[in-house]
Amino acid sequence: MTLLLVACQEERPPFSYPLRTISSEKIWDRAFHNAFVDLIEFRGQLLCTFREGDGHVTGKKGKIRVLSSSDGEKWKPLALLRKKGIDLRNGKFSIRPDGTLMLTGLGTDYRGKVYEWFTWVAYSEDGRTWTPPRRVRGIPSNNWFYDLTWQDSFAYAIPMIAGTDPLTGVVQSRQRYMALFRTRDGMNYEQVGNPFDLSPLVGEALVRFTPNKDMFLLIRDGGGHSVSAYYGQGRPPYDSLAILPLDHGLGGPNLLYLPNETWLLGTREWPEERPDCLNEAVTVFMQLQEDGTYRRLFVLPSEGDTAYPGLVLKDKMLHIAYYSGHEGWPSIYYSKVEVDSIYAWQEIGVQ
């Protein structure tokens, strides 16, 4: 297998994209590491959030930046969230049923080693002024959920939860478990059903709903270099979910239910997962079936440290904000695709 990979790498020129590539524009590169992106439409504006730091994991404490744009062309800084002594990352937007804008994300007490993980939440009425990021309640300590999705009057999330080493106080980050939690306000959570029986290296997880309230979920597995994952389904009240292995890794995934009743998945794809055997990870979009099979549709200009696309469907256009390091250092990019083009590619398949 290794020899085959090496052979493939030698035959093909590096950094080309055999899949159809959608162009994108850089919208922010001020910090040395701009990453972990989300996008939302709020009161007619596109809001983009991401982490500003000086490295993917270590270094100075990360801050959460919020940008706004009316057309996707010009972006202006709107807010900057920080918490003293805490690395903030993975900010994710959602809108509460009462119209309040929310940001949730991961806070880490990192002092050479990880001494605490926690999920934080901040609220805003206008996207500009935010409450301080505060720990959510009701989930066991050392929790972090990647994504929060509202369905009727509840929001659902799947946090990864880890214990603490009693001697060192360090988070036991390689012994994680997961369960479904729900909230009415974004701050106070309650568990739904039993914990999942999955790998101890589960990570980013997200839930989505179809219009008939069926739940579809994705869970990253395998730690940093994820080449395995899970997908699952459930019906209300979601206390019993069917979860199966997915034959593809996930890295900063996002999932969107398109109007033609298909799932669009955007994620990082590692070189060994790619059909073209290139030697850099890219941000790829694929059609994901509910039986766990998938078909690649397009890639974004990307390389290496990349993915975490934020997706907004607006006026028959798919707006995408993501990050990539293909032009020097990890920066934020914006792109848009006609939804009709995606439908056509679903018919044609891989270019």
Place this chain on the structure above:
Amino acid sequence: MLDQIQQYLIPWSAGIMISLLVTVLCMRKPLYGRRLLAILFLLGMLANVYLAWIYPRDYLVFGQFTFLDSYRRFIYLILFRQAYWMGGLLILAHAYLAFSYWRNEAVPTPAIIGAALFLLLITPLGFGAAFPAPLILLFGIFYLYKNNVERAEA
């Protein structure tokens, strides 16, 4: 820019106040002005010892402040990656300037030009150089040069 003003208001204001003080001293009391400049260059040398040889990641902070994309590219892609020896050059330059400005003699022309060049080069750092402090200091350096010329003519 506004969030930078909020976050760095105190060091930014302090930088401007110090540059004004140095410039006024260079105009009124050139000896004290030179000595204060020498101390500033000495502190700059120590800062670069830390940045270049102990924690080069802090060079990255300056990249966030600059208003020139090309300058940011230089900091992130060249200075940070070659911090050890590029920082070493900055340390040597600062040491030379500190020595030249401390002496009781007129500041040598290469030290005048070197300091002026350095201040011009760090101006695009914006808040990272407490802008407009480098331009204010440039006035002080200019007065020292003028003072040199007048003394030579006398």
